[in-house]
Structures are given as structure tokens and as C-alpha cells.
Amino acid sequence: MxxxxxxxxLKSAFEEFFPDLLRFYYPDADAVFxxxxxxxxxDKELAELFPEPERQGGSRFVDLLAKAYLxxxxxxxxxxxxxxxxxxxxxxTHRMLQYWYxxxxxxxxxxxxLAVFTGDKKQKCPARFHKSFMGTQxxxxxxxxHILSHTEQELLxxxxxFALIVLAAQKALLxxxxxxxxxxxxxxxxxxxxxxxxxxxxxxxxxxxxxLKNFVYIENKEINRNFDKEVDKLTGxxxxxxxxxxxxxxxxxxxxxxxxxxxxxxxAQQKSYEFVKNLLSNTNFTIAKVASLxxxxxxxxxxxxTSMQKKK
Numbered sequence: 001m002x003x004x005x006x007x008x009x010l011k012s013a014f015e016e017f018f019p020d021l022l023r024f025y026y027p028d029a030d031a032v033f034x035x036x037x038x039x040x041x042x043d044k045e046l047a048e049l050f051p052e053p054e055r056q057g058g059s060r061f062v063d064l065l066a067k068a069y070l071x072x073x074x075x076x077x078x079x080x081x082x083x084x085x086x087x088x089x090x091x092x093t094h095r096m097l098q099y100w101y102x103x104x105x106x107x108x109x110x111x112x113x114l115a116v117f118t119g120d121k122k123q124k125c126p127a128r129f130h131k132s133f134m135g136t137q138x139x140x141x142x143x144x145x146h147i148l149s150h151t152e153q154e155l156l157x158x159x160x161x162f163a164l165i166v167l168a169a170q171k172a173l174l175x176x177x178x179x180x181x182x183x184x185x186x187x188x189x190x191x192x193x194x195x196x197x198x199x200x201x202x203x204x205x206x207x208x209x210x211x212l213k214n215f216v217y218i219e220n221k222e223i224n225r226n227f228d229k230e231v232d233k234l235t236g237x238x239x240x241x242x243x244x245x246x247x248x249x250x251x252x253x254x255x256x257x258x259x260x261x262x263x264x265x266x267x268a269q270q271k272s273y274e275f276v277k278n279l280l281s282n283t284n285f286t287i288a289k290v291a292s293l294x295x296x297x298x299x300x301x302x303x304x305x306t307s308m309q310k311k312k
Contacts, residue, residue, distance in 0.1 A: 006172065006215060007086065009214055010084060010215065011084060012285075013211045013215070014064055014084070014116075015064065017162050018066065019039075021162045022068075023160055023162070024162040024163060025145055033070060033071060034068075034069040039066045039068050040066065040067040041064065042079075043292075045065065045106075049103065050099075063082065063083050063084070064080075064081070064082040064083075064084075065079060065080070066080045068080050078110040078112065079110075080112055080113075081103060081111055081112070082115075082116060083095075083096065083099070083114070083115045083116065084118060085115055085116070086118045086119050088119070093140075096113060096129060097129045097138075100113060100142075113143060114142065114143040114144070115142060115143070115145070116145050116147070118169055120148075127141060127142060127143075127144045128142070147169045147170055150163070150166065152189075155170075159199070161204065161208065164190055164194055164208070165208075165211070167189075167193075168187075168211070168212050168215055169215075171183070171186040171190060172215055172216050172217075175217065180218050180223055181220075183216065184218055187216040187227065188227060188230055190212055191209060191212060191227075191231055195231070195234045210282070213227065272294055272295075272300070276290055279294065280301070280305055287301045
């Protein structure tokens with residue numbers, strides 16, 4: 001079953017592990033980008049450049065625009081545009097061109113673009129837009145990557161946490177196609193790889209488990225409890241503090257969403273409050289990211305944050 005929150009979770013993971021994403025796709029990333037200066041995500045600016053979906057009442061394509069500094073020693077920066085594409089879209093290449101020229105027209109800096117395809121094996125991965133008429137032509141080419149480009153063994157062998165995000169995306173494709181207990185084993189494979197590598201601290205593991213259990217989603221509560229127990233064994237119960245409670249509240253949020261779909265809206269604000277409170281307590285997500293995940297306004301998140309501080 002397709003869940004609308006999946007794309008938001010994946011984008012959130014892309015942002016959370018953005019330096020590792022760059023290292024995953026661009027082998028010379030550390031030589032090109034000044035990782036020490038960090039990255040600035042320009043969601044607001046992107047929405048201003050592409051307001052059409054909102055005007056038409058539709059949903060925005062899942063995209064990411066980041067300001068990155070180069071290792072030139074000067075105040076030089078570029079824009080990294082990433083598009084997450086799950087379904088087939090005949091207008092995709094044209095949209096990629098639109099992104100380029102609108103972004104370039106606004107900032108007049110170099111842009112590197114990457115389209116990440118997250119569909120099944122049959123999904124096409126177009127990498128260029130071309131138009132020609134009576135001696136006038138334009139060709140726009142960009143980077144592409146499909147999550148099935150690497151095998152599970154290849155991804156597990158990589159010294160990069162983003163490879164495990166890709167592996168989680170591969171496992172998510174199995175949802176609804178195999179029994180949930182079998183899907184749970186696939187999900188545990190990803191968690192085990194992260195924990196047993198012993199390369200990541202508590203914060204990295206906590207964030208990743210939060211993403212994994214909600215992205216590779218399983219409804220069966222008993223299966224989820226067994227997952228928690230297995231994670232406890234792997235970590236010695238040192239790394240999962242707060243995670244189990246986080247997941248339980250997320251599951252309640254999923255139940256709330258199902259209620260909304262059936263027209264049951266009673267208690268919506270309280271549910272949103274609990275979800276936002278849980279994210280603020282168990283992650284270091286920005287206010288903007290919490291608002292995006294909880295589907296509430298940033299003002300609402302700030303009110304919850306203030307309420308939590310008063311209770312301390």
C-alpha cells in the first residue's frame with residue numbers, strides 16, 4: 001500500500017545524511033565540496049520558484065535544493081538539485097529543464113542536478129531533455145541514479161550510511177508483495193548492518209532506526225515488538241533509548257491518518273501535538289522538518305516547543 005508520508009520520510013533521510021549522499025554518488029565529493037561549512041536547504045526558495053502545484057491544488061513533487069560551498073578557498077558556492085521520482089512521468093525531462101533554468105535565472109551559479117528514481121525495475125530513467133526545430137535546438141543532461149542500480153551485497157559492502165538508505169528503499173518496494181514476517185527480516189537486515197558496523201554513534205543509529213521502521217512499514221504490532229527486541233539485542237539496549245516509544249507514537253499517528261481518510265477528525269489537534277512533541281524530544285530535526293513530517297505549520301511546532309519548555 002502506498003503511503004503519502006513515504007516520500008517525505010525519504011526526503012528527510014536525504015537531508016539528514018546529505019554529505020553521505022554526495023559521497024555516494026560523487027566519488028570526489030570531499031575534494032569538491034567543503035563539507036565543514038555544511039549545507040543550506042532552500043525549500044522556501046524552491047517553493048517560490050515553482051508555485052504551480054499549490055495554485056492548482058495538487059501536491060508538490062518531491063525535490064531538494066541545497067546550497068553547497070566548494071573547496072576552492074573562496075566564497076564560491078553552487079546549488080545541488082535532487083529530484084526523487086517514484087512514478088513514470090512523461091513530462092519529467094522537461095520539468096528537470098524547468099528546474100535548471102529557473103534556479104539558474106534566480107542565482108546565476110553552477111548547478112549539479114541528480115534525479116533519483118525509486119520505482120521498480122521497469123521504471124525508465126531518462127537523463128536528458130532534447131528539443132529541436134528548424135536549426136534551433138536545446139539539450140539538457142543531468143545525473144541519474146536508480147535505487148536498484150546496486151545489489152544488496154554491494155550496498156552492504158560500502159562504508160557509507162547512505163548506502164543503507166538506498167537498501168531500505170529497495171526493501172520498501174517489497175511492501176505488499178511478500179508476507180510481513182518476511183519483510184520484517186529484510187528490514188532487520190538493514191538495521192543489523194548499521195549497528196554491527198560499529199561506525200555510527202547513538203545519534204546516527206537513533207535517527208536511522210526512526211526512518212527505517214516508518215519507511216519499511218509493517219502494520220503487525222507483534223512483528224514490530226519483535227523488531228524492537230532484536231534491535232535491543234544488537235545494541236545491548238544502549239542505542240535505542242527513546243526509539244521504541246517514538247515508534248509507538250508514530251504508529252498512533254498512522255492510525256490517526258487512517259481515521260482522517262475515513263472522515264474521523266475528532267482529536268486531530270491532540271494527535272498532531274503528540275507527534276510533534278515526540279519528534280522534538282527524540283530527534284534534532286529543524287522546526288521546518290518537523291512541520292513537514294507532521295503536516296502542520298511551523299507556528300504549531302513552535303507552540304509545542306514552548307509548551308514543552310514550560311513543563312520542564
